[in-house]
Amino acid sequence: MKKTEISLINLSITACLILIAFVIFSKDEPKVNKQYISIPQPVRHLGFDVSQYVFEPHALKRNQNLGDVLVGEGVSWDSIIKLDNISTELFSIRKFRAKKPFTLVRKDTCAAPHCIVYEPNKFTYIKYYIGDKVDIKRVDRQYDTCVEVANGEITSSLWMAMKDAGLDNSIIDKMEDAMASSVDFYHTQKGDKFKLVYEKIYIDGKPVSNGEILSAAYNNNYGEHFAVLYENENYSGFYDLEGRPTKSSFLRAPLRYSRISSRFNRRRFHPIKKRTIPHLGTDYAAPTGTPIFSVADGTILAAGYSKNNGKYVKIRHDDVYTTQYLHMNGYAKGIKRGARVKQGETIGYVGQTGLATGPHVCFRFWKRGRQINHMRENFAPKDPLPPSELDKFYATRDSLMDLLNTIDYPVTKELIADNQI
Ligand SMILES: [Zn+2]
Secondary structure: OOHHHHHHHHHHHHHHHHHHHHHHHOOOOOOOOOOOOOOOOOOEEOOEEOOOOEEEEEEOOOOOOHHHHHHHOOOOHHHHHHHHHHHOOOOOHHHOOOOOEEEEEEOOOOOOOOEEEEEEEOOEEEEEEEOOOEEEEEEEOOOEEEEEEEEEEOOOOHHHHHHHOOOOHHHHHHHHHHOOOOOOHHHOOOOOEEEEEEEEEEEOOEEEEEEEEEEEEEEEOOEEEEEEEEEOOOOEEEEOOOOOEOOEOOOOOOOOOOEEEEOOEOOOEOOOOOOEOOEOOEEEEOOOOOEEEOOOOEEEEEEEEEOOOEEEEEEEOOOOEEEEEEEEEEEOOOOOOOOEEOOOOEEEEEEOOOOOOOOEEEEEEEEOOEEEOHHHOOOOEOOOOOHHHHHHHHHHHHHHHHHHOOOOOOOOHHHHHOOOO
């Protein structure tokens, strides 16, 4: 053995002794500074160390149940029955949906599954242990809520504009909700622009869904509209910049995703009767079966049938306003004379009963007994925040508006193309 080798061995022995001594002497010294010792953290998936387990994605076929799969994987019927019984406490294995993926976790490729993991949604997963012990555990994933901003311009539809801005359908619903009284989102115009401050939810650094809209601005032919979310123990909802609720007592339209096929017109040529008959309503064309909702709280005056109107519902909202919805395919459950309805509640479904050329709802609006064009009516807003609340509201509003003002509306694409800017 060479001298250098010996001294190397000596050195390592010495090093080991020092280390052992360190371990022994530091035993009673729990406050060892560990920050220099780096222990590689195991990479985990669904709570399992990936170096120890094998993961296999699966999905039930139609008319297949988890028991069928597990028997095929070598799990005993006894264990499956136990699992079936205890799973009802948290999430029954009978509720696994066909084609929705679940994961079989094994200790090695050939072994029977040790655990089954099902994810009913992005925020939770359920672990069904089926090894030596049958057990079930629910895990809520940790998530982060981040505040983000977005803007967009409508070139074809609101949906496309939202998609272009990287937003999903849930945000459209929320924006509609936030500004339901000032903007008619069912009939947006090309060139309308919007800005949003909203929450985005992340799990493990990946965006999984949107949270709430915190503030929104919408710019159309009628001007610029704002909505700010204000929430505390007494108030919760969207308000304009002065603290007035953005929701009025009336919705702008009685259904979603429709097209106005005929406007209110006192001198309309009737397509079926072939003569000028005033059209004292607004027609919204939509597929048969589309839900129709009450535009405001009220009491059902009639849910009936007539030759021209087909199946219809008439609702009295207050001393001033009454609405009527014609040509329905059918009524919603519980809709009958005397029943109370809430704003946005489904009262029936689009059809073409009575005198109608296609599926649509003819929406009629009475003001003190006279039929009017509801699109021209400015409805009274709901009660504003009381003066005592305004200072707190203004503070919230200002911080949300500051965020909203960190971005501009997008520049109109046509203007860029024509070099007009
Ligand atoms: Zn009509």
